[in-house]
Amino acid sequence: MPTISVEQSLLNQIMEKHGFVHDIGVLADQLPLLGTDIDSCNETVLDIEIFPNRPDLLSGETLARAIRNFIHHEDAKPDLEVVKGEISLTVSPELRDIRPVILGAVVRGVKLDEDDIDSFIKSLMDHQEKLHFALGRGRKRASIGVHDLSSIKPPFHVKAVSGNTKFIPLAMDEPMSINQILENHPKGIDYAHLLDGFDLFPVIVDSNDSILSFPPIINGSHTTVGDETRDFFIDVTGWDLRSCESSLMLIASQLSERGGIIESVEVTSHDGNIGNYPNGKAVCHKLPCEILDGLLGRKLTDDEISVAINRMGGKFISRNEGEISLEMPRWRFDILHHVDLVEEIAIGHGYEDLGTDVPKAPMTSIARSDGNLRRRIRDSMQGLGLMQIQSLTLSNDDDQFNFMRFQPVGEVTRITNPITIDHTLLRQYLTPGLLRLLSTNQHHNLPQSVYELGTVVRDHENCDRVAFLVAERSGGFAAVRGRVQAFMRDLGSNDYVIEKLPDGEGPWLAGRSAKVSVAGLHVGCFGEIDPFVAECFDLKVPISGAEFSLTNLETAISDPV
Template sequence: MPKIECSERTLFGLLGRKLERKELEELLPAAKAELDDWAGGVLKIELNDTNRPDLWSGAGLARQLRVYLGGKAPEYPFVSSASVSRDFGGRTLLVDEGLRRIRPYSVAFLADGRPIGEDLLKELIQSQEKLCWNYGRKRSSIAMGVMRGEQVKFPVRFQAADPDKTSFVPLDFDRPLTLRQILKEHPKGVEFGPLIAGFPRFPHLVDAEGRTLSMPPVINSAHLGSVKVGDTRLFVELSGTDLDSLLTACAIMACDLSDAGYAILPVKVIYPYDTPHGREIVTPFHFQKPVDMDLAGAARLLGRAIKTQEAEGALRRMGLAAKRKGEIFTVTPPVYRNDFLHPVDVVEELMIGCGMDSFQPVWPEDFTVGRLTESGLFGRRVRDLLVGLGYQEMIYNYLGSWRDLVERMNLDGGQVVEIANPMSESYELVRNSALPGLLASEAASSNAAYPHRIFEIGKVAVVDERENYGSRTFSSLALLYADREAGYNHVRSHLSSMGYYLSRDIGVREAQDPRFIAGRGGELLYKGRAIGIIGEIHPAVLDAWGIQMPCAALELDLEKLLEA
């Protein structure tokens, strides 16, 4: 879970009051947070929700707590929307057509009005790092630069530059380097260069006088990109591949700086191509859609009656603007939040706003005895058989990355279930197969004595339009055999042994699967129905995982095999 550090001077200054330790500990659950440590005037706070990046700063946390304590939800008149475009004062950011397939989106604003102090500068750097690393997937979807706004001349241009002919002095260096040299010689270039190294041209941000501001997503310039204590105007620019995430992060930074006393000056971003929000966007920009909540339904979920007046007050304490028509509340998320995907998300806010201690625990009225389901018992039998055959059971996460679940498996991703608002690229998909986990283990086990026999029984999900929710979740068995002579016959014989003891006649017919070598595997059948796949892993897949040893594997739907 995210952890932040902030000075008590900053937090309590923005909160408008000083709290004792006990008071703070009792209040933090309103932001789904807890106090980790408080020493030397520095607060260390752990956030228990990865869906609220607006709380990953002292300013955002103070805003939530201030409103919860009865303060008025702040208004941000600098925010534009699809229906309202704020005055951008001639400040424009022009995006180059050449960035469409490299890093297509950029948003920006100016913060003006007061010298930046050391505490606020540290807070700003922390927010930048948290948003780009956690929310921005290690800068792949969001990279942010904070620059010396006093010296920036508009229009600013976000262009695709020749990496061998374009040069500037990067931050922490005293000599110019070409964009390509930065990827090889600068520590940040080595770390983040792979995000753009494969493209013929690199992203490059310059002002109207042609001076370099930054090289997204790698490094700022040493001149305009090095903010100092005492600077009074900041230019904040964010670039990336996901426009909604960029707009959310942009709003978070703008609102935090506004709360700290800065005047936020919008910037119009002009694209030469279509975006989800048009070709011209004045940022910060509010794009979030309202969500309806039925109060009666919320009461059923929460287990107690909630009056409309109490609900209005609870939502107000959470900083949510709501309109009521009967018992239907239409809630508009703040510009700095993009975590409302379902009415249940509003119900959760309602619960916190009402106060957790207002819900009394109730003992169950019925006595029940738990037991394993039929599929659970069947899974245990399969586990016992595979252990008897020399296999070792593994357990993996049910969420994974596009790279592991799709690219490395030589698939097109047509059947994967994607997470709408992932906090990390490591958990952006619900796994469609258990095989990637087995291959990951094999890739890390080359020093262990062979042969390797590993398996997993766990849930997977695939897109299925015939199901009510458009996807199907089922229990899958995957096993992998790795050895110098590993082949189809090894796993087929183990499958036959398992089928014999389960009294299941499992057949095979020829089929093509990009994960397996053509002609060295096939589709598994039970009672004439396809239930899985078996074969020798394709060399391209092995190379993608860095595996040197031949592997054979199978995966099947245990629920279909359970049918007698």
């Protein structure tokens, strides 16, 4: 989770401007109730850890806005104050397949003290990078550019250019072509993969045809924010409108907390649609009273709800026909479901004041029908030296099917509105999650031996499976076959059959894979992972493993207990 350091002097300055007293003791006592972990809170600096669901707290300025509502009970303003500007930005049609979402905003008249300029620029850049991580998913979904408005001449135009186009990128003194930037510039090396496969590249130019940005890679050198910068132009580009819009509003909000005035930019998108951004109007949410009362375990009055949601930066509108109307800021990217609104009200009201209760339903437990089988599977896996893990049930087509060469079983259960391209469906196999785990743990020594006993979703029905992987320099097919034989022995099966698996069926290396059947029922398969499959997960070590159907194992092998 991201950690930010905020100078107490900045918080004190913003609080005084709004007529509040900045009390460090009160801050240390109450801020954790908002859902942040304080690492340190002394007279000089506040170090806090921000949970991923609150990207609106990733700068000192936007955190100060939340503190005023939550601790000082300032009247919340879910609308972002935006005045209509005169600057326009036009996107060429060819950007539809390159970088389709492009937004802009202007902030003028930011007020800075001479002593604060360096720390402000550092915090602005730090906020930008944290948003790239939290909302932009490493600049995939959204990337942000902040420019000195005085150094560029509107109107702006976004167009696609060849890799031979040259300009002077940030932190460089000489012009470089786009191809050279992608190959040699530090930022180009880091993010070149986002533009793999493109022959044309997006650039933002002003009316003088000067390149001010090459998104999502680097800005032009001449637009660098400096000590004299007081007027800013912000561009946000990407593939996801919600991520881009939230990023734009949060950067603009940070500057407005410093006294800046936000102006809208008229954006003509690649399809000819015209819109003014940022759109500061709050989002209206409807929350059924039944859900609120049921989850909280008590009924709150309208006044209690109003106070609670105000502390969270929102506004209570009305209660009509069993439904509550609330307004929340548009930059609250995390508000996706009724449960999110209930959580906001619970935090604003205070969990300590929700009361206590006892369960109304009988809670007598009974053993699962497959409990003994699961216990024997875990005992066997642990006996083989494997560590149990639990990976995400959400996955994507590449991990589940394209990389693994697995075929979908029945219909795939997909997420209607996925937050990230990495989590677009419910998994059908466990092995991809184990490969992802090994990929993120390459800094640890070999061997690495893991297994998972978990649920997958096939044809919209839950199924249980078990899989294991072993990454080791020695071993191979003989080693994994020995593990599978020991596993089947531990389950009490002696009449299983091991047969050759057809080449190309699953992630297994041709000629080094097999399937396991019991009484004619296919229960699983095992083998060495094909190096081409492993490379899709950035793995370069020999890996072997297996995956079994728990349902078929339970059917084919009788319970000896």
